[in-house]
Amino acid sequence: MNHAVLRVNQPPSTKRRKSFAALATPYLYLLPALLTIAIWVYKPLLQTLELSFFDWNLLPTSPKVFVGWQNFSRIFELPEVHQALWNTLIYILGIIPMAVVLPLVVAILTEHIQGRARNIYRALVFVPMMMAPVVVAIIWRWLLNPVQGIAFEVFKTIQLEPINFLRDERWAIWTIVFITGWKLIGFSTLIFSAAIANVDRSYLEAARLDGATEWQITRRITLPLISPTVFFITMLTVLLGSQWSFAYINVLTQGGPRNATTNIYHLLYEFGFGSFAIGWSSAAAIVLFTGFGVLAFVGLKLMNKYAIYET
Amino acid sequence: MFPSSTKLEPANIKTSDTPSGFxxxxxxxxxxxxxxxxxxxxxxxxxxxxxxxxxxxxxxxxxxxxxxxxLENYRTVWSTIPIARMLLNTFTMSVLLTLSQLLTAILCAYAFARWTFFADKFLLGLFALTWLVPFQVTMIPNYVLISSFGWLDTMTAIVVPQFASAFAVMLLFQSLKAFPPELIDAARIDGANDWLILWRVIVPNLRASLASLAILLFISAWNEYFWPLLVTRNLENAVVQIGLQMFLTQEGDLWGPLMAAATFASLPILLLYVVLQKQIIESFMKSGIR
Known part of the structure; x- marks a missing residue:
């Protein structure tokens, strides 16, 4: 990693022993940003690790009691933790069709649409990315409202039994998955389209001259060449998808009905600020952080191993 | 870190040859x-x-x-919740966050790109790895610290913990790495010191990247939800996203006013989008996601 291009042409005089001021300069520039992440990211991470071994209720006046590994063993016995872990998996896997598969298909099928029309579509499908999660949640709550929402008008028109999307245990989680995905479809589609547009046309021409069909070209040339981008978006979705659904869960269902929509992120929040079980929340946070790190590490390894880069 | 999505530029789309198959x-x-x-x-x-x-x-x-x-619904919103106050809060917070994150990122990225120093790779790694720490993991200690300062329900509580953005640092570092060293040498020969080189040479030349970064930071600050949710108590001090949620909890079925409030909350960003949509889309795509 040659990460310091700017310093290539340093004058030879820097070989002299540097003054203290010269040594301190880079750190002074770093300081504001470094202090911020040290105080608000890494220090609290260590404190959460510490709190995960204590029993505490967030009141400054009440004592923290050391309980060893008890929080960890306790949280794994709680049915809502099992439910939350299972739901987290549903969120992760459920968002992939909307954030990866569908956008990829759309991007491939629309690669020949160019010019003005393309720009207009780009501008339109990107709009959900601009909307704040709370606004998105409120709009969908209105659209899906069981009494007056437009979705129910549609059900009435096609004479189907209306579904109470956010209150029905079987549907609630998929509704949240859908809303989370809705915000991402346009973004992923544009990313894939851009990647496809960057594929060197001469490969496609050569294949065409050799008599390859469009499907063969897509399958053998385009898809492999955009695989790093596909990996990238998949990783992003797997690692962050469940996190992105937090706002929708909190605004729309608070984890209910009967924990059907809670995931690990929302459960942490519930433990911490709902029932003030700081030990449980911290222990679950540490488990989450570790799992997240392992997943990211494995993802990066896989990406480096299997993604095909144009040479 | 992710492959910094450098290959994702949407620009140079070659005008397509006549498509055969499809x-x-x-x-x-x-x-x-x-x-x-x-x-x-x-x-x-x-x-x-x-x-x-x-x-x-x-x-x-x-x-x-x-x-x-x-406009009945808008009048209802205007008279039942302090929406103007909340929009002003949100605007202030977003401007403060954008400026501070931009400034701290410029300084920090400059240090990483310009000098080799003890532990530089390690420190850069600390920035690159912050995305591995989900917000829910640090929320309790941060909340405790904020409340021990007596900052709950203030703008300070929202802004200070996000004074710098690791995302902005990494993104600017990418741009600074590609900055032509000749320009810096020329400035040094003219007698400029490090500080002047940064503000007179680098920053003016990076205007485009800085502008698109600023747009990204502003939009994500405006749409911020989780942290303001934790540290806000009263409607008067709430940013508009939290105000919306409180309004929803109180008046869950007043759909007209609710939609008017939601429109109030989205309008500034939607207007920005109408004016700058091309730049916004490109900066989002170049930087991955926020």
């Missing part, structure tokens, strides 16, 4: 698909605005095109 039919199918996707993306936003403009007796109408418009 041909004309494929193009029609493509248009149909994209129209469907656009409708899916836009309809909820359209419905929010349409509902917000319906008079109370017409609120449950499902006609797609409104027959009469009224």
């Amino acid at each position: 041909g004309g039919v494929g193009n029609i199918a493509g248009h149909v698909l994209l129209i469907a996707l656009s409708v899916l993306a836009l309809f909820p936003v359209y419905w929010m605005i349409v509902t917000s403009l319906r008079p109370a007796n017409d609120i449950f109408s499902s006609s797609l095109i409104p027959t009469s418009a009224s």
Whole structure:
């Protein structure tokens, strides 16, 4: 990693022993940003690790009691933790069709649409990315409202039994998955389209001259060449998808009905600020952080191993 | 770190050669698909605005095109919650966050790109790895610290913990790495010191990257939810996203006013988008996601 291009042409005089001021300069520039992440990211991470071994209720006046590994063993016995872990998996896997598969298909099928029309579509499908999660949640709550929402008008028109999307245990989680995905479809589609547009046309021409069909070209040339981008978006979705659904869960269902929509992120929040079980929340946070790190590490390894880069 | 998505530039799309295989039919199918996707993306936003403009007796109408418009719902919102105050709070917070994150990132990225120093790789790694720490993991200690300072329910509580953004640091570092060293040498020969080189040479030349970064930071600050949710107590001090949620909890079924409030909350960003949509899309795509 040659990460310091700017310093290539340093004058030879820097070989002299540097003054203290010269040594301190880079750190002074770093300081504001470094202090911020040290105080608000890494220090609290260590404190959460510490709190995960204590029993505490967030009141400054009440004592923290050391309980060893008890929080960890306790949280794994709680049915809502099992439910939350299972739901987290549903969120992760459920968002992939909307954030990866569908956008990829759309991007491939629309690669020949160019010019003005393309720009207009780009501008339109990107709009959900601009909307704040709370606004998105409120709009969908209105659209899906069981009494007056437009979705129910549609059900009435096609004479189907209306579904109470956010209150029905079987549907609630998929509704949240859908809303989370809705915000991402346009973004992923544009990313894939851009990647496809960057594929060197001469490969496609050569294949065409050799008599390859469009499907063969897509399958053998385009898809492999955009695989790093596909990996990238998949990783992003797997690692962050469940996190992105937090706002929708909190605004729309608070984890209910009967924990059907809670995931690990929302459960942490519930433990911490709902029932003030700081030990449980911290222990679950540490488990989450570790799992997240392992997943990211494995993802990066896989990406480096299997993604095909144009040479 | 992710492959910093450097290859994702949407620009230079070569005007396509006449497509063989998929041909004309494929193009029609493509248009149909994209129209469907656009409708899916836009309809909820359209419905929010349409509902917000319906008079109370017409609120449950499902006609797609409104027959009469009224600002009644907006007046209701204006008189029941301090919406102007909340919008002002949000605007102040977003401007403060954008400026501070931009400034701290410029300084920090400059140090990493300009000098080799003890532990530089390690420190850069600390920035690159912050995304591995989900917000929910640090929330309790941060909340405790904020409340011990007595900052709960203030703007300070929202802004200070996000004074710098690791994302902005990494993104600017990418741009600074590619900065032509000749320009810096020329400035040094003219006698400029490090500080002047940064502000007179680098920053003016990076105007475009800085502007698109600023847009990204502003939008994500405006749409910020989790941290303000934790540290806000009263409507007067809330940013508009939290105000919306409180309004929803209190008046869950007043759909007209709710949609008007949601429109209030989205309008600034939507207007920004209408004006700068090309730049916004490109900066989002170049930087991955926020």
